[in-house]
Amino acid sequence: MENDEKLINIRNNKEYHCPVEATLDVIGGKWKPLILWQLKEVEVIRYNKLQQNLHGVSPRMLTKQLRELEEDGLVNRKMYPEIPPKVEYSLTEFGKTVAPILEALCDWGSEYLGRQCTLGQEK
Amino acid sequence: MENDEKLINIRNNKEYHCPVEATLDVIGGKWKPLILWQLKEVEVIRYNKLQQNLHGVSPRMLTKQLRELEEDGLVNRKMYPEIPPKVEYSLTEFGKTVAPILEALCDWGSEYLGRQCTLGQEK
DNA sequence: CGCCTTACTATACTTTTTGTTAGTGACTAT
DNA sequence: ATAGTCACTAACAAAAAGTATAGTAAGGCG
Numbered sequence: 163m164e165n166d167e168k169l170i171n172i173r174n175n176k177e178y179h180c181p182v183e184a185t186l187d188v189i190g191g192k193w194k195p196l197i198l199w200q201l202k203e204v205e206v207i208r209y210n211k212l213q214q215n216l217h218g219v220s221p222r223m224l225t226k227q228l229r230e231l232e233e234d235g236l237v238n239r240k241m242y243p244e245i246p247p248k249v250e251y252s253l254t255e256f257g258k259t260v261a262p263i264l265e266a267l268c269d270w271g272s273e274y275l276g277r278q279c280t281l282g283q284e285k
Numbered sequence: 286m287e288n289d290e291k292l293i294n295i296r297n298n299k300e301y302h303c304p305v306e307a308t309l310d311v312i313g314g315k316w317k318p319l320i321l322w323q324l325k326e327v328e329v330i331r332y333n334k335l336q337q338n339l340h341g342v343s344p345r346m347l348t349k350q351l352r353e354l355e356e357d358g359l360v361n362r363k364m365y366p367e368i369p370p371k372v373e374y375s376l377t378e379f380g381k382t383v384a385p386i387l388e389a390l391c392d393w394g395s396e397y398l399g400r401q402c403t404l405g406q407e408k
Numbered sequence: 409c410g411c412c413t414t415a416c417t418a419t420a421c422t423t424t425t426t427g428t429t430a431g432t433g434a435c436t437a438t
Numbered sequence: 439a440t441a442g443t444c445a446c447t448a449a450c451a452a453a454a455a456g457t458a459t460a461g462t463a464a465g466g467c468g
Contacts, residue, residue: 171398179340181394182322182387188398192313192455199305209415217302220457221416245465246414259397264305266389271304274382275294275311315426332445343427344446368435369444411467418461425454432447438440 188234189260193219193227199264201237206252311357312383316342316350322387329375
């Protein structure tokens with residue numbers, strides 16, 4: 163690429179060649195957009211509930227993705243010192259900034275691939 | 286999920302649980318958003334040039350992703366019966382509908398992860 | 409006492425995805 | 439005759455993702 167300026171992720175100093183690539187490094191992956199979407203919809207959710215809503219992601223994968231999102235500052239993890247344990251996940255303020263991406267993903271999926279479906283806002 | 290309606294991809298009859306998932310099935314993957322972004326920027330591009338601009342995707346991956354995008358109706362492949370061969374890729378009208386997603390990815394990357402960079406619009 | 413609960417972790421394994429390298433066909437330029 | 443061009447394929451290797459199952463801590467409940 164002739165015009166190949168550098169793009170630096172200010173949060174971890176990684177280098178990219180274009181902003182799209184940088185974004186994908188943070189919210190790419192099979193489950194992350196789904197997790198973020200879920201958190202955006204329900205605001206606060208517990209681990210087991212989240213797992214159910216992602217129709218059966220394994221605990222191994224879910225934990226891994228959540229940890230990475232936490233590290234990247236998109237997700238809050240709040241644990242209550244109770245028994246049995248209680249842990250709540252939610253978006254950070256920074257995490258909320260990805261909303262436009264999630265909405266674009268949702269809109270396109272609804273409009274071009276099938277028919278609308280409303281997400282489970284239980285209770 | 287209590288409210289678990291079905292979403293069907295009208296192009297291949299696959300079933301999903303939410304529109305975001307459906308979208309990811311089409312434009313997810315390590316290289317697809319980058320390919321689509323590139324095509325959106327330059328409109329028409331040849332194979333080798335595309336490979337360079339994606340700074341070193343392997344031919345195997347590039348071909349695979351292009352084929353899938355073609356199958357899903359997002360990308361045109363036009364080959365000229367010349368020697369050496371010449372093949373041009375571009376977005377279909379349907380492919381152009383993903384622009385809002387790509388822009389959202391780009392905007393977020395620019396705004397939250399580093400500083401703007403302009404893509405190589407050579408010549 | 410023994411079972412239930414939640415949010416995981418650990419281990420082992422299989423499958424899928426991604427990457428590396430070399431090579432091909434057919435013509436053109438040297 | 440040899441090297442170069444382009445757009446790929448083929449064969450293989452490595453990495454990531456996914457599956458299955460078991461286990462843990464520590465208190466509540468019957």
